[in-house]
Each structure stands twice: as structure tokens, then as C-alpha cells.
Amino acid sequence: MADDDTCEACGKKGLVSKNVKDFAYPTPMGQVTIEGETPLEECPHCGEIFLPGLLVEQWNRLILTHLGRKEGGFGHKEVQFLLRVLPFTKDEFAQLLEVDVERLTALASGAKPLDLRSQEVLKAMLADYLAGKHTVH
């Protein structure tokens, strides 16, 4: 991306590299503040912001840590985030939650509420992931 300054959102050239202090990262769960200096690229035409991939990974981890400390159950947006970011396939998630893939999709979309057992399984999966343990199947 360093030698390509074309905006992926509007197609115009001229992305500007800058450092932002304590960047507020918008997530499905609200904003998470990234402390310190964050390098990013901003499009002066449409205002879209682009983040280096490695940073996105670090930030996702930060959000997972935040979710790991959350009290109470996960909302469906949080479930969507977990399904997207945790290193499991849909089939593996469905297997661990003891549901079929259709039901998993319904849970993630908010069409069905997450039962207590599924909440606990997700919490355990997240805790294992944050502790560096991967549930092996």
C-alpha cells in the first residue's frame, strides 16, 4: 500500500499518511480507544480511513480482550465479531455450540437469542484464545 495512494473507497489518488494519537476505533460494540500513536492513511476526498493490516489484528485482539472482561452475555453484534475474528470455521463453531450452521447464522443475526450454554461456550473459547490456547478438534 506504500506506493499506491489510491483510495479504495472513492478511487481517487492522494491518500495522506498521518499519525493519530489515541485513535477511537469504531467497532460493532462501540468505540475502543487505541492508546498512543496510530499510523493510518486518510483520503482527503471522501474522508475514508485505512489501517495497516497488522494494526487491525492488534486492535481486534484488544477488542477481544475487552469482550473477555465483559460481564453478562454477548449481544448478537458481539457474537458476529467473535465468529469473524476467532480462528474457527463456521462448522467448528456450530459443533462446539452444539447447533447446526443454520441455527448459528440465526444466532449471529440476532434472529434467535443466545442461550446460556452457548454464551458460556463462547466465553470459554474466547478465554482460551486470549490465553494462547487453541481448542483443537
Ligand SMILES: [Zn+2]
Ligand atoms: Zn476516498
